[in-house]
Amino acid sequence: MARTLITSALPYINGIKHLGNLVGSQLPADLYARYRRARGDEVLFLCATDEHGTPAEIAAQKAGKPVAEYCAELHEVQAEIAAGFRLSFDHFGRSSSEQNKILTQHLATKLAESGLIEVIEETQVYSVTDGRFLPDRYIEGTCPNCGYDSARGDQCDNCTKQLDPTDLINPHSTISGATDLETRATKHLYLKQSNMRGALSEWIESKTDWPVLTTSIAKKWLNDGDGLQDRGITRDLSWGVPVQYDGAPWTGMDGKVFYVWFDAPIEYIACGAEWAAKQGFDDAAWERWWRTDKGADDVRYVQFMGKDNVPFHTLSFPVTMLGSNEPWKMVDYIKSFNYLNYDGGQFSTSRGRGVFMDQALSILPPDYWRWWLLSHAPESSDSEFTWENFQSSVNKDLADVLGNFVSRITKFCRSKFGEEVPAGGDYGDQERALIADLTEKVADYQSHMDAIDVRKGANALRAIWVAGNEYLQSAAPWSTFKEDPELAAMQVRMGLNLIGLYARLSSPFIPDTSGKLHTALALDTLDWPEDVAACLSSLTPGHTFVVPDNLFAKISDEDREDWQEKFAGTRS
RNA sequence: GGCGGUGUAGCUCAGUUGGUUAGAGCAGCGGAAUCAUAAUCCGCGUGUCCGGGGUUCGAGUCCCUGCACCGCCA
Numbered sequence A: 001m002a003r004t005l006i007t008s009a010l011p012y013i014n015g016i017k018h019l020g021n022l023v024g025s026q027l028p029a030d031l032y033a034r035y036r037r038a039r040g041d042e043v044l045f046l047c048a049t050d051e052h053g054t055p056a057e058i059a060a061q062k063a064g065k066p067v068a069e070y071c072a073e074l075h076e077v078q079a080e081i082a083a084g085f086r087l088s089f090d091h092f093g094r095s096s097s098e099q100n101k102i103l104t105q106h107l108a109t110k111l112a113e114s115g116l117i118e119v120i121e122e123t124q125v126y127s128v129t130d131g132r133f134l135p136d137r138y139i140e141g142t143c144p145n146c147g148y149d150s151a152r153g154d155q156c157d158n159c160t161k162q163l164d165p166t167d168l169i170n171p172h173s174t175i176s177g178a179t180d181l182e183t184r185a186t187k188h189l190y191l192k193q194s195n196m197r198g199a200l201s202e203w204i205e206s207k208t209d210w211p212v213l214t215t216s217i218a219k220k221w222l223n224d225g226d227g228l229q230d231r232g233i234t235r236d237l238s239w240g241v242p243v244q245y246d247g248a249p250w251t252g253m254d255g256k257v258f259y260v261w262f263d264a265p266i267e268y269i270a271c272g273a274e275w276a277a278k279q280g281f282d283d284a285a286w287e288r289w290w291r292t293d294k295g296a297d298d299v300r301y302v303q304f305m306g307k308d309n310v311p312f313h314t315l316s317f318p319v320t321m322l323g324s325n326e327p328w329k330m331v332d333y334i335k336s337f338n339y340l341n342y343d344g345g346q347f348s349t350s351r352g353r354g355v356f357m358d359q360a361l362s363i364l365p366p367d368y369w370r371w372w373l374l375s376h377a378p379e380s381s382d383s384e385f386t387w388e389n390f391q392s393s394v395n396k397d398l399a400d401v402l403g404n405f406v407s408r409i410t411k412f413c414r415s416k417f418g419e420e421v422p423a424g425g426d427y428g429d430q431e432r433a434l435i436a437d438l439t440e441k442v443a444d445y446q447s448h449m450d451a452i453d454v455r456k457g458a459n460a461l462r463a464i465w466v467a468g469n470e471y472l473q474s475a476a477p478w479s480t481f482k483e484d485p486e487l488a489a490m491q492v493r494m495g496l497n498l499i500g501l502y503a504r505l506s507s508p509f510i511p512d513t514s515g516k517l518h519t520a521l522a523l524d525t526l527d528w529p530e531d532v533a534a535c536l537s538s539l540t541p542g543h544t545f546v547v548p549d550n551l552f553a554k555i556s557d558e559d560r561e562d563w564q565e566k567f568a569g570t571r572s
Numbered sequence B: 001g002g003c004g005g006u007g008u009a010g011c012u013c014a015g016u017u018g019g020u021u022a023g024a025g026c027a028g029c030g031g032a033a034u035c036a037u038a039a040u041c042c043g044c045g046u047g048u049c050c051g052g053g054g055u056u057c058g059a060g061u062c063c064c065u066g067c068a069c070c071g072c073c074a
Helices: A018-039 A052-065 A065-084 A096-111 A193-205 A212-223 A259-281 A283-290 A307-323 A357-363 A366-375 A386-418 A429-450 A454-475 A477-481 A485-508 A511-522 A557-566
Strands: A003-008 A042-049 A091-094 A115-126 A139-142 A168-172 A181-191 A299-306 A335-336 A341-342 A383-385
Touching: A003 A018, A003 A511, A018 A042, A018 A299, A018 A335, A018 A341, A018 A357, A018 A366, A018 A454, A042 A065, A042 A181, A042 A259, A052 A065, A065 A091, A065 A357, A065 A557, A091 A096, A091 A259, A096 A115, A096 A259, A096 A366, A115 A139, A115 A168, A115 A212, A139 A341, A168 A181, A181 A307, A193 A212, A212 A307, A259 A283, A259 A307, A299 A307, A307 A335, A307 A485, A357 A366, A366 A386, A366 A454, A383 A386, A386 A454, A386 A485, A386 A511, A386 A557, A454 A477, A477 A485, A485 A511
Parallel strands: A003 A042, A003 A299, A042 A091, A299 A335, A341 A383
Antiparallel strands: A115 A181, A139 A168
16 A cells, blocks of 8 residues: 655744644645545645744733643644644644654754764844843844834844844844843754755755755755755753753763754654553654654655745755655655735735734635645646635635536436435437546546646646536436436436445545535445446436535625725734 | 846736737626526737847847836845
8 A cells, every 4th residue: 555644844933823834834734635635545644733932932921821731732722723724744743742853853963973963152132131142133222223212132133134133223122122132142952954965966956856946945045145054953042942952972062952942843743652652552653654664764744835935845854854864754755835925015914914824714614725725736836816816716716516416416306216326228329428538537537636736636637627517518318308218217317326436536625515415425435446337337226315514605895895894904 | 236036918926948810817898598696608909018229031929228116135
């Protein structure tokens, strides 16, 4: 049995993500996971919250809660919303887990043994009032260049001049407003990524089948300017994986933690360990996915992420994996996405612009969102969400093409033959032609799904739905019924079987709807229709069903205008 | 400032290694049908493929350049 390991970029803990974040990683990852499972693969689909770092500490502080408690709560919130979108993670873990701590410390040790860690002393701004070192962007003051009074420590937003925090006039902490800032010397561990440049370059060059978006970003970082830079992997914080521990190959790192970008990707692996522990399995259960010396050789590992995450997945994390000199399973394919814009601008978490995951679910069921987002996934370039487009796509594709198809055939059957598959007649030329056409269309659909071409997959699926309406329109059982009820019965039987086919093929995109059809038609299975002809004969005369409620209500102009207004401004 | 991306029908987007009259969905127009959520099906597109140069027998597709928008980096 083929085995597929799938990970989605980890959503950061400090709040609810917007639809742009969702469509860039978790949702397409789920689509692919569902598809691979349907095709019979053994799948392990992992995701987790990314919980460490300064933003989490500050968010917790604002909420007036200990950071651990804050993260635990937000993790539950995110998990619940993920479930709301039907994201089928085998495990939704936490980067703050014990497993991740152990693994992060282990890998840091291995990297040190490989000579890839060095200790560097540098100066950073310390806020006495806040009791912490401040990242550059949390320091503001007057720009020495243009006089703008809210220039950040890394850059002036007004004149765009790049700054050093110590350049600022009258600097203060944006966390507390404190002005008692001082520069202090502090030591940090650096990961010598530059030493691995050759190995990384070779590895990336070998990935000729990757999307250009992925490889162009990777190569740019690898080759531009002075090439790949070494990066600090520790920070002076309390919330995170401790850098100093028993057996650490360095000293003097007390009170420091690993920088979030270092431990977050390691959570992909640790998440597997969390999953195994939760299932009551032993280590071998997750190691067969993650260690090539323990059975992961035949695993195909696919990662999903937005383009902003590509450097970490093509360079930093691989440095950790390769540099450890241990046989970790490396990623086989990286599917990356561009950005989804919102109505002429960007989605903005800070300004609350756009639709956030919880809000989306509060106004419509998940399948509406899944369908629109996936059929408009920003694959080749940034794409745009507008309410008009959302309304027309959803109404047309889901309500009219698919929903109405189910409605018209089941209701016609009920009125003429009752709620059971009618007997009589045999499939003829027209049906054989339809089967041949659908067999071809399903193969086309599968080829796009195999290639993880999300939009093309959606288009192909839609074409399959359309084929049912074309058939029904030309077979016209409502006409043939008058002269030849047996013929009409056979045509209706085909129509009902088409619903069964659609329920199976559509499940990766719109799982709830597939479930409804499964129940209404009393299908014995939602297995993939490897044999289209057989699938279209699987509902036999006498099989009873129930006419389902309309699958999709249409979005009215009033709703659309309402939402347009509601989500334009600031998140309430 | 450096780098990268994008710019194709009213809208959202496809267009593989350059090759016949540039495509899909939606919207619009005309028709058929009336089983169905006025839902479906059929037919209809002369679009300076952002502008300007160039390479080529031939360019949306390669090169140079200008413009616009968007990112990333320093």
